Amino acid sequence: MYGQETIVPTMCASHCGGACLLKVHVKDGVITRIETDDGEEPQLRACLRGRAYRQRVHSPDRLKYPMKRVGARGEGKFERISWDEALDKVAVELKRVRDTYGPGSIALARMVGDAHSLHTMGPISRLLGLAGGHVVMWGITSFHAGVYASLVSYGTFFASNTRDDLLNSKLIIMWGWDPATVINGTNTCWFLAQAKESGTRIVSVDPRYTDTAATFADLWIPIRPGTDTAMLIAMAYVMIKENLQDQRFLDTYTIGFNQFRDYVLGAEDGIPKTPAWAEAITGVPAATIEKLAWEYATIDPAALMAGIAAGRSAGGEQYHRAAIALAAMTGNVGIHGGDAAARAWESIMGGYPYRVRPMLAGVDENVNPLAQGIPSKKKVPLGYRENSIHYTKLADAILKGKAGGYPSDIKLLYVGGCNYLTQFPNINKIVRALQSLEFIAVQEQFMTPTTKYADILLPVCTYMERNDIAFGVGTAFIGAVNKVIDPLGESKSPLQVAVELAKRMGIENFMDKTEEEFLEDLAKRSGVPNYAEFKKEGVYKFKLPEPHVAFKEQIKDPANIPFRTPSGKIELYSQAWAEMNTPGLAPIPKYVEHWEGRSDPLARKYPLQLINTHFKRRALSQFDNIPWLRELMPQAIWINSKDALARGIRDGEMVRVFNDRGEMIIQAKVTERIMPGVVDVPHGAWYDPDEKGVDRGGCVNVLTSDTYSPGGSFTYNTGLVEVARA
Numbered sequence: 001m002y003g004q005e006t007i008v009p010t011m012c013a014s015h016c017g018g019a020c021l022l023k024v025h026v027k028d029g030v031i032t033r034i035e036t037d038d039g040e041e042p043q044l045r046a047c048l049r050g051r052a053y054r055q056r057v058h059s060p061d062r063l064k065y066p067m068k069r070v071g072a073r074g075e076g077k078f079e080r081i082s083w084d085e086a087l088d089k090v091a092v093e094l095k096r097v098r099d100t101y102g103p104g105s106i107a108l109a110r111m112v113g114d115a116h117s118l119h120t121m122g123p124i125s126r127l128l129g130l131a132g133g134h135v136v137m138w139g140i141t142s143f144h145a146g147v148y149a150s151l152v153s154y155g156t157f158f159a160s161n162t163r164d165d166l167l168n169s170k171l172i173i174m175w176g177w178d179p180a181t182v183i184n185g186t187n188t189c190w191f192l193a194q195a196k197e198s199g200t201r202i203v204s205v206d207p208r209y210t211d212t213a214a215t216f217a218d219l220w221i222p223i224r225p226g227t228d229t230a231m232l233i234a235m236a237y238v239m240i241k242e243n244l245q246d247q248r249f250l251d252t253y254t255i256g257f258n259q260f261r262d263y264v265l266g267a268e269d270g271i272p273k274t275p276a277w278a279e280a281i282t283g284v285p286a287a288t289i290e291k292l293a294w295e296y297a298t299i300d301p302a303a304l305m306a307g308i309a310a311g312r313s314a315g316g317e318q319y320h321r322a323a324i325a326l327a328a329m330t331g332n333v334g335i336h337g338g339d340a341a342a343r344a345w346e347s348i349m350g351g352y353p354y355r356v357r358p359m360l361a362g363v364d365e366n367v368n369p370l371a372q373g374i375p376s377k378k379k380v381p382l383g384y385r386e387n388s389i390h391y392t393k394l395a396d397a398i399l400k401g402k403a404g405g406y407p408s409d410i411k412l413l414y415v416g417g418c419n420y421l422t423q424f425p426n427i428n429k430i431v432r433a434l435q436s437l438e439f440i441a442v443q444e445q446f447m448t449p450t451t452k453y454a455d456i457l458l459p460v461c462t463y464m465e466r467n468d469i470a471f472g473v474g475t476a477f478i479g480a481v482n483k484v485i486d487p488l489g490e491s492k493s494p495l496q497v498a499v500e501l502a503k504r505m506g507i508e509n510f511m512d513k514t515e516e517e518f519l520e521d522l523a524k525r526s527g528v529p530n531y532a533e534f535k536k537e538g539v540y541k542f543k544l545p546e547p548h549v550a551f552k553e554q555i556k557d558p559a560n561i562p563f564r565t566p567s568g569k570i571e572l573y574s575q576a577w578a579e580m581n582t583p584g585l586a587p588i589p590k591y592v593e594h595w596e597g598r599s600d601p602l603a604r605k606y607p608l609q610l611i612n613t614h615f616k617r618r619a620l621s622q623f624d625n626i627p628w629l630r631e632l633m634p635q636a637i638w639i640n641s642k643d644a645l646a647r648g649i650r651d652g653e654m655v656r657v658f659n660d661r662g663e664m665i666i667q668a669k670v671t672e673r674i675m676p677g678v679v680d681v682p683h684g685a686w687y688d689p690d691e692k693g694v695d696r697g698g699c700v701n702v703l704t705s706d707t708y709s710p711g712g713s714f715t716y717n718t719g720l721v722e723v724a725r726a
């Protein structure tokens, strides 16, 4: 009502690893203030990004009108046009490319954007499918290795406990896990704080002394990137040698321990995987490895929280497989206070006792004719598929097409929910690929680096300008994303864009429900008892009698409730992987020396290992342009003082970071909080090249490789660089 302030509850879920309740104050169509959950526990309290969201909604940089490009691609020169003109042009181009080159010439570059159910890129994917198809892409950006390893080992990726179960742990090992930054469940740090207060021992294994480690850990163990598997296997060695493993658990619930033991002890290859062996690889002292192995095997129960960052590497699958093997060896699977160690990120798909699957399904995308009948070349879901393109290879596929062994020659790219020219590896190759396309449509809220390459720009609204549903992360709840204000300017919701395009493409069966019908139905199918109340509160919190523990049923009743693997047991040895016979995917967890590690000859030229961690003031690349948040911390490369001294670099100076793939100029943060030999450029800063093509925005992906791991993981944390004074 005009002149009156109202407070609208809504749910932020900015693909940050959390989902939080916001109470948004609105007056005359303007957001004036944002508060957060102060109701019943568990409270879902917002972080700095959610609380700063009004600056994002009302940013002068918001794209409010459709535009067409009038300058060169990448130049950022656009001219306002009408929605009719924009949508007509996109529809005409989609039809032209489909009819001229075939549907495989159309590719969709998508990510999650907001972690919602309806206004995702699902509707556009459905539209393209119904319109004849689009080239099939595969690979999960954040955690492919973790999901794949979970499927192989447990037969499911629903493998997580609710976060409140951390209160039952006596030991928490945070392996590459930094929830103070990556959230990993809105309340994760709250539970860590309570666990610490009650005396739980907390250990961090990480190349960086993270904020989570600084706040909660009793011990920080720095480890070289890409060597986690070696340390985990050496811990297994200690347990076997000292007979610390839970043999009853292994005999009852697993297969393959004997083969794993033979490898660990060296019976298979003549190399015992001793702590000394691992020290040379990992940089972690043998005594430290031995002590942690003892602790994990003897402190009961213990949760090994296997973060997904270490899985985003050249050997990522085996890291997750090794973590799972240790969880089984210590009998920590399926019990309160333990953890299946599958991947510590999950929880939206954590297999909780509420019906999350309908929400994950969203609109029906299973309509792409090009995806029908593609044989899964591997026996395990998520493995390599024929006639498809891994997401890391999209730019390569655009540049090389069929002649390069890809399934089609891509001519048109539709981008949405995705800052492709910042978030994907090997940016300089992506730039060349984008220049070569016949047509690019981008739907966005801001003039991102990717948007500058659009031929037609379709402005979409923020989640505060539409309705949706978000789901619980780490805690069992469902969030009502309530529209707070009308869409600004002429911006439309992602669903509206797809519906309008569908009309122009002659598709009549696009949606059989209105937005509201869809959301109400979804909420009810997901277990929300009263939709009106849910909308009014902005959240429905499920009351669980006790913390949810993955695989509790299988552990309690193994005779009747098998694991969903081919053998019905936790597969430490995977027959499916054995039959695939893929280098790097050994059927038991094994450490394999990978490319661009410390032993790679390339390390003589580029001696520093590059990792890219998440950054508090961004959620991936979202929020990078929000002034309040930019004030908080500068984008900077973390470099150890030893490495800085050797290069004459002082804290705060500008430095060059480079390898054969690219170069950037960025501020140096000289710190003891990262181990020597490793540098970190926080992920998600927008690509901003100067006239020589040198990035000035701090976009780490000018340096990363577009190579994926044997199982399909992105390899963001595998790479070598050199740093020098600018």
Ligand code: SF4
Residues within 6 Å of the ligand: 012, 013, 014, 015, 016, 017, 018, 019, 020, 045, 046, 047, 048, 049, 050, 051, 183, 186, 619
């Ligand atoms: S950005 Fe993430 S953690 Fe922050 S308020 Fe939004 S959902 Fe919560």
